[in-house]
Amino acid sequence: MKYLDEFNDPTLAKSLFADIARITTKKWSIMEVCGGQTHAIIRNGIDQLLPDAIELIHGPGCPVCVTPLGVIDKALEIASRPDVIFCSFGDMLRVPGSNRDLFQVKSEGGDVRVVYSPLDAVKLAEENPDSEVVFFAIGFETTAPANAMSVHQAKQRGISNFSVLVSHVLVPPAISAIAGAPNSRVDGFLAAGHVCSVMGTWQYGPLVDEFDVPIVVTGFEPLDVLEGIRRVVLQLEAGTAELENAYPRVVSNNGNVPAQQMVEDVFEVCDRQWRGIGEIPQSGWRLSSRYSDFDAELKFDVVDIDSPESEFCRSGEVLQGLIKPNECEAFGTVCTPRKPLGATMVSSEGACAAYYQYRRLDGSPVEVKVG
Amino acid sequence: MCLAVPGKILEIRDDRGTRMATIDFDGITKEICLAYLPDMEIGEYAIVHVGFAISRVDEASALETLQMFKDLGILEEELGIEPTEELTS
Numbered sequence: 421m422k423y424l425d426e427f428n429d430p431t432l433a434k435s436l437f438a439d440i441a442r443i444t445t446k447k448w449s450i451m452e453v454c455g456g457q458t459h460a461i462i463r464n465g466i467d468q469l470l471p472d473a474i475e476l477i478h479g480p481g482c483p484v485c486v487t488p489l490g491v492i493d494k495a496l497e498i499a500s501r502p503d504v505i506f507c508s509f510g511d512m513l514r515v516p517g518s519n520r521d522l523f524q525v526k527s528e529g530g531d532v533r534v535v536y537s538p539l540d541a542v543k544l545a546e547e548n549p550d551s552e553v554v555f556f557a558i559g560f561e562t563t564a565p566a567n568a569m570s571v572h573q574a575k576q577r578g579i580s581n582f583s584v585l586v587s588h589v590l591v592p593p594a595i596s597a598i599a600g601a602p603n604s605r606v607d608g609f610l611a612a613g614h615v616c617s618v619m620g621t622w623q624y625g626p627l628v629d630e631f632d633v634p635i636v637v638t639g640f641e642p643l644d645v646l647e648g649i650r651r652v653v654l655q656l657e658a659g660t661a662e663l664e665n666a667y668p669r670v671v672s673n674n675g676n677v678p679a680q681q682m683v684e685d686v687f688e689v690c691d692r693q694w695r696g697i698g699e700i701p702q703s704g705w706r707l708s709s710r711y712s713d714f715d716a717e718l719k720f721d722v723v724d725i726d727s728p729e730s731e732f733c734r735s736g737e738v739l740q741g742l743i744k745p746n747e748c749e750a751f752g753t754v755c756t757p758r759k760p761l762g763a764t765m766v767s768s769e770g771a772c773a774a775y776y777q778y779r780r781l782d783g784s785p786v787e788v789k790v791g
Numbered sequence: 792m793c794l795a796v797p798g799k800i801l802e803i804r805d806d807r808g809t810r811m812a813t814i815d816f817d818g819i820t821k822e823i824c825l826a827y828l829p830d831m832e833i834g835e836y837a838i839v840h841v842g843f844a845i846s847r848v849d850e851a852s853a854l855e856t857l858q859m860f861k862d863l864g865i866l867e868e869e870l871g872i873e874p875t876e877e878l879t880s
Binding site: 678 | 794795807808809821822823824826827828829838840841842843845846848849852855856858859862863865868870
C-alpha cells in the first residue's frame with residue numbers, strides 16, 4: 421500500500437478507499453473526463469487501490485490530445501511563414517503534425533514562442549507592429565474565456581497584426597457522444613472541476629436525465645478524485661442518477677458569468693473534429709463572424725488544409741476508453757514522450773504520457789520515489 | 792495546461808480598462824487578468840488558469856493545493872516556465 425503514503429491525508433484516503441470497498445457490490449465503469457484527473461489517478465495508483473469491481477475509464481479531457489491533426493498542420497504552416505511570430509501554450513510544441521512539430525519549425529528558424537497567457541501574445545503584437553502575431557487558441561471551456569479576451573482586447577485596441585487559430589472543444593457534447601454510443605461501457609462520469617468553475621454545473625443536469633447516468637463534478641487532487649468516485653458508486657449502488665457537485669470550494673451552479681458572457685460574444689458553437697475520435701456535432705467553439713478579422717485561418721489562407729490521421733496510433737481508442745494505453749503495440753516501443761506517435765503521449769495531461777511516466781509497459785506501477 | 796493554480800493577489804492595477812493583478816504563486820509572481828473576478832481584493836486567493844483568475848478560493852485550500860503542485864514538481868510547468876524543452880522520460 422505504498423501509494424497511500426503519497427496522499428496529502430493518508431488517513432482520509434484510507435477511509436475513503438475502505439468506504440468505497442464497503443459499498444461496492446457490483447461491477448461499475450466510471451469515466452474521469454479530465455486529463456488532470458487521469459494523471460492523479462495513475463500517479464497515486466487510485467485505480468489499483470480501488471476494488472477490482474470498479475474500472476476507471478480515461479476520458480478525452482486533454483485539450484492538447486484532441487486538437488485535430490489538420491489544425492496542427494495549419495499551425496505548422498502559419499508558424500513557418502517568415503513574417504509570423506507564432507505563440508502557443510508550451511504543451512503544443514511537441515504535438516506531432518503530419519510531418520513535423522512546432523519545435524522543428526522553431527529549430528528551422530520559425531519564430532515560435534511559448535506564452536503563459538493569451539494576453540502576452542496581444543502584447544507581443546503591440547510591440548512588433550511589423551510582424552503578424554498568431555496565437556494558437558486551443559482548450560476546453562476553462563481556457564476559452566482567456567483566449568476570447570485576447571481577441572476582444574485586440575479588437576478594442578485596434579491591433580490588426582494579431583490573429584488566432586481557434587480549435588476549442590466542449591465537454592458536454594463529448595459526454596453526450598460517449599454516453600450515447602451503442603458500445604458505451606460508462607456507468608457514471610466524473611465531470612471536470614475546472615471546466616465547471618467557468619461554465620457552472622447547470623449544463624450537466626440534462627445529460628443526467630437523457631442518459632440516466634450519475635455525473636459528479638470532481639476536482640483534480642487525489643482526495644477530490646476519490647470523493648468523486650465514492651459519490652458515483654453510492655449513486656450507482658442505490659440505482660439513482662443525479663448531478664452532484666463534489667468540488668463546491670471552487671465550483672458553483674452558475675459558474676463564472678462574466679467569463680461566459682465574453683465567450684458568448686467572441687465565439688460561436690460549431691461542429692468539431694476530435695483527434696482520434698472524429699467529428700462530434702456542436703462540440704466546439706469557433707470565432708464568431710463579428711471577429712473574422714482576427715481569424716488566422718482566413719488571414720493566412722489555410723482553411724482547406726485537412727490531414728488524414730496515422731493508422732498506427734491508437735490514441736483514438738485510448739481517448740474513447742476502449743483500450744488502456746499499455747494495450748497499444750506502439751506504447752513505450754516506437755511511441756515515447758520523446759518520439760510520440762500521437763498527442764496522448766505528449767501532453768502533460770495525456771493518458772499515454774501518464775502511463776509512460778508512472779507505469780511499466782504491462783501497466784503495473786513503477787516504484788515512485790517519494791520526495 | 793488545463794489545470795489551474797491558486798495564488799495570492801499582491802497588487803491590483805488598471806491597464807487601459809482591463810483589471811490586472813500581480814499574483815504570488817508560492818514565490819513566483821505573475822501578471823494576471825482579473826476581468827472575470829472583478830471584485831477580487833488584495834490578499835485574497837484565486838484559482839488562476841493561463842493568466843486569468845477564474846474562481847475565488849479560501850486560503851487554507853489554496854495553500855494545500857499549492858503544496859501539492861510543489862510536491863509533484865509541476866508548479867513551474869503549470870506557470871509556463873521551462874515548457875516542454877526538458878521532457879521527463
